[in-house]
Amino acid sequence: xxxxxxxxxxxxxxxxxxxxxxxxxxxxxxxxxxxxxxxxxxxxxxxxxxxxxxxxxxxxxxxxxxxxxxxxxxxxxxxxxxxxxxxxxxxxxxxxxxxxxxxxxxxxxxxxxxxxxxxxxxxxxxxxxxxxxxxxxxxxxxxxxxxxxxxxxxxxxxxxxxxxxxxxxxxxxxxxxxxxxxxxxxxxxxxxxxxxxxxxxxxxxxxxxxxxxxxxxxxxxxxxxxxxxxxxxxxxxxxxxxxxxxxxxxxxxxxxxxxxxxxxxxxxxxxxxxxxxxxxxxxxxxxxxxxxxxxxxxxxxxxxxxxxxxxxxxxxxxxxxxxxxxxxxxxxxxxxxxxxxxxxxxxxxxxxxxxxxxxxxxxxxxxxxxxxxxxxxxxxxxxxxxxxxxxxxxxxxxxxxxxxxxxxxxxxxxxxxxxxxxxxxxxxxxxxxxxxxxxxxxxxxxxxxxxxxxxxxxxxxxxxxxxxxxxxxxxxxxxxxxxxxxxxxxxxxxxxxxxxx
Amino acid sequence: xxxxxxxxxxxxxxxxxxxxxxxxxxxxxxxxxxxxxxxxxxxxxxxxxxxxxxxxxxxxxxxxxxxxxxxxxxxxxxxxxxxxxxxxxxxxxxxxxxxxxxxxxxxxxxxxx
Amino acid sequence: xxxxxxxxxxxxxxxxxxxxxxxxxxxxxxxxxxxxxxxxxxxxxxxxxxxxxxxxxxxxxxxxxxxxxxxxxxxxxxxxxxxxxxxxxxxxxxxxxxxxxxxxxxxxxxxxxxxxxxxxxxxxxxxxxxxxxxxxxxxxxxxxxx
Numbered sequence: 001x002x003x004x005x006x007x008x009x010x011x012x013x014x015x016x017x018x019x020x021x022x023x024x025x026x027x028x029x030x031x032x033x034x035x036x037x038x039x040x041x042x043x044x045x046x047x048x049x050x051x052x053x054x055x056x057x058x059x060x061x062x063x064x065x066x067x068x069x070x071x072x073x074x075x076x077x078x079x080x081x082x083x084x085x086x087x088x089x090x091x092x093x094x095x096x097x098x099x100x101x102x103x104x105x106x107x108x109x110x111x112x113x114x115x116x117x118x119x120x121x122x123x124x125x126x127x128x129x130x131x132x133x134x135x136x137x138x139x140x141x142x143x144x145x146x147x148x149x150x151x152x153x154x155x156x157x158x159x160x161x162x163x164x165x166x167x168x169x170x171x172x173x174x175x176x177x178x179x180x181x182x183x184x185x186x187x188x189x190x191x192x193x194x195x196x197x198x199x200x201x202x203x204x205x206x207x208x209x210x211x212x213x214x215x216x217x218x219x220x221x222x223x224x225x226x227x228x229x230x231x232x233x234x235x236x237x238x239x240x241x242x243x244x245x246x247x248x249x250x251x252x253x254x255x256x257x258x259x260x261x262x263x264x265x266x267x268x269x270x271x272x273x274x275x276x277x278x279x280x281x282x283x284x285x286x287x288x289x290x291x292x293x294x295x296x297x298x299x300x301x302x303x304x305x306x307x308x309x310x311x312x313x314x315x316x317x318x319x320x321x322x323x324x325x326x327x328x329x330x331x332x333x334x335x336x337x338x339x340x341x342x343x344x345x346x347x348x349x350x351x352x353x354x355x356x357x358x359x360x361x362x363x364x365x366x367x368x369x370x371x372x373x374x375x376x377x378x379x380x381x382x383x384x385x386x387x388x389x390x391x392x393x394x395x396x397x398x399x400x401x402x403x404x405x406x407x408x409x410x411x412x413x414x415x416x417x418x419x420x421x422x423x424x425x426x427x428x429x430x431x432x433x434x435x436x437x438x439x440x441x442x443x444x445x446x447x448x449x450x451x452x453x454x455x456x457x458x459x460x461x462x463x464x465x466x467x468x469x470x471x472x473x474x475x476x477x478x479x480x481x482x483x484x485x486x487x488x489x490x491x492x493x494x495x496x497x498x499x500x501x
Numbered sequence: 502x503x504x505x506x507x508x509x510x511x512x513x514x515x516x517x518x519x520x521x522x523x524x525x526x527x528x529x530x531x532x533x534x535x536x537x538x539x540x541x542x543x544x545x546x547x548x549x550x551x552x553x554x555x556x557x558x559x560x561x562x563x564x565x566x567x568x569x570x571x572x573x574x575x576x577x578x579x580x581x582x583x584x585x586x587x588x589x590x591x592x593x594x595x596x597x598x599x600x601x602x603x604x605x606x607x608x609x610x611x612x613x614x
Numbered sequence: 615x616x617x618x619x620x621x622x623x624x625x626x627x628x629x630x631x632x633x634x635x636x637x638x639x640x641x642x643x644x645x646x647x648x649x650x651x652x653x654x655x656x657x658x659x660x661x662x663x664x665x666x667x668x669x670x671x672x673x674x675x676x677x678x679x680x681x682x683x684x685x686x687x688x689x690x691x692x693x694x695x696x697x698x699x700x701x702x703x704x705x706x707x708x709x710x711x712x713x714x715x716x717x718x719x720x721x722x723x724x725x726x727x728x729x730x731x732x733x734x735x736x737x738x739x740x741x742x743x744x745x746x747x748x749x750x751x752x753x754x755x756x757x758x759x760x
Contacts, residue, residue: 004702007702011708015695015699018695019688019692021685022685022688022692062707064708064709065707065710066705066710136579137578137582140586144582144585144589147586147589147593154600155600156600156601156611159593159596159597160597160609160610162593163590163594163597163609166586166590167532167590170590173586174535174539177543177579178512178539181539181542181543181572184543184571184572184575185546190571190575556648558721559721560720560721581652588751592750
């Protein structure tokens with residue numbers, strides 16, 4: 001297959017991030033148009049990319065500037081990349097569509113879109129890159145623009161959350177940079193494929209584990225797993241809703257989970273068989289995240305803050321799926337990346353729609369919205385059923401696969417815990433539905449009007465995709481998620497695909 | 502070996518400032534310290550005994566003693582990123598001062614839970 | 615911003631031209647000597663910053679130079695992406711050297727193909743961008759009211 005489309009994932013949003021400010025000087029609303037057109041093109045391109053992998057080739061390699069992999073930067077597009085890019089660009093498109101009307105009560109529309117485009121540059125870049133330092137650069141591009149977007153409202157809360165997020169996030173970035181410096185000192189190259197071959201010859205020295213630990217700390221902060229999660233419950237609710245959808249839906253997974261699994265599995269060649277301790281550590285953090293995130297979510301009174309804690313809890317599911325480390329565990333984790341991206345993106349958009357209509361996110365002040373905003377309410381309900389793991393929605397299958405993986409690895413207590421906490425998930429999500437959407441006897445329904453048509457279209461788009469992903473899970477697993485899991489399971493075999501051996 | 506450990510010490514000093522200081526500007530200074538210590542570490546990785554700068558100053562010159570230029574290029578990129586983050590942090594700090602009228606992070610605590 | 619004393623102003627006027635010249639020199643010789651688009655662009659921005667610190671400015675000129683520099687910055691970015699795209703369209707790969715006049719001779723200014731124009735694009739972007747950052751932080755009253 002021709003790999004010429006791969007760099008377009010970075011070029012198109014990057015060019016539009018420069019063009020939006022220029023055109024916005026001429027005509028304010030052109031920013032909406034450009035951004036949504038770019039979002040649509042990127043979503044189409046990622047679908048095209050995923051389809052082009054169906055025809056048999058395992059990995060598409062693109063050499064920037066035509067340089068050989070050991071000298072230049074390569075971009076690699078395999079099934080795992082295709083999956084992540086698909087999630088990023090579909091959630092991105094829906095969020096952009098939602099933003100057209102949501103931004104009505106914000107100023108500086110073009111600044112929002114330019115920063116949003118830069119986040120897409122970073123996320124797509126992290127997904128397609130095959131170079132360690134390039135990974136860091138794209139991580140920082142995405143992270144810096146997200147700091148600015150979290151503080152976009154420039155009110156008390158947004159500024160505080162933005163600063164907190166920025167300090168913690170940049171410590172994570174510094175850890176990643178230090179790890180890359182150590183890695184370069186050891187391997188004298190930065191191309192992931194070449195690094196993996198060089199590192200395979202070094203053995204498991206203390207320095208090796210130090211590098212692994214530095215990477216783990218960096219990515220753990222980016223993905224907000226529990227001991228490193230302090231920034232997320234502040235940052236995600238404070239951002240404008242479309243940005244929250246992107247941050248909670250895909251940002252933490254691409255910069256955290258995807259980058260971590262790519263580095264750990266494919267570059268360092270860790271697998272359940274040769275590094276059981278590391279994988280048990282992942283399970284430990286995963287369990288901690290599920291329990292702490294789930295229980296803290298119960299206690300929240302803020303619509304978006306509850307969803308943010310729920311994201312921490314769901315990241316835990318992905319972590320235990322990866323930590324189980326066998327085929328079904330990883331399939332479950334990757335499927336959950338898709339399911340949670342769609343589901344949590346949808347829930348944050350409904351939160352934005354409620355906030356847009358009523359001006360508050362406080363669950364104590366909302367009531368009976370179902371009558372006035374049926375589309376939002378039912379999107380919320382179905383989306384939360386998917387996240388809680390009710391068949392036939394997408395979330396059910398991801399948890400099901402994780403449980404199957406746990407059972408086939410003889411980790412019965414893990415399977416029980418995963419099943420138990422999906423009821424906890426249902427519990428806190430239903431709490432929102434009860435308080436905000438259904439009438440309470442002691443309270444008048446909040447005055448509100450249904451969200452504008454564009455916002456409803458964006459929510460319904462994600463809802464339909466959630467249902468399609470759930471009902472049609474079989475071809476998705478066969479064609480996309482299964483091969484993606486095999487990319488991770490092949491470990492160091494990744495290098496052979498890139499270097500063409 | 503000593504310069505490498507000095508870099509790590511510098512990272513720790515910066516982290517100490519980030520964690521313990523209450524003034525936002527001092528946190529930002531601590532943060533810059535961490536960043537530059539890591540950049541210094543990265544530049545040191547390219548060290549070579551009796552190396553010369555990797556610049557061709559006359560035609561047909563021997564290139565065997567050149568130090569590795571890649572870490573320097575990477576550090577330059579990292580510095581650029583650091584510039585962007587520092588500028589954004591300072592901008593946030595200014596906005597915070599406008600809203601809260603203080604740089605003390607113990608008084609900037611409205612979010613909790 | 616208030617201006618500074620005449621002593622500073624005279625020296626600044628002397629220095630700013632030299633700084634600008636040195637900055638453009640570094641930008642132009644990025645493929646031959648240390649430095650390049652970023653380092654040179656910083657120097658160019660420093661020349662502008664020096665002038666506006668020494669002579670001071672009033673709000674509407676600050677606002678105008680902020681708009682102008684952010685527009686120039688975006689243009690520099692677009693120019694850079696276009697140069698990289700030239701390799702993609704004309705040859706095969708993104709960022710590939712699309713020039714046909716040789717791949718670079720040591721110590722010769724017009725060589726190295728696309729590296730020189732790419733350095734100039736980066737120099738424009740960094741120079742204008744840094745000056746915009748300076749205005750946004752130093753003369754921020756108007757930016758904040760936006």
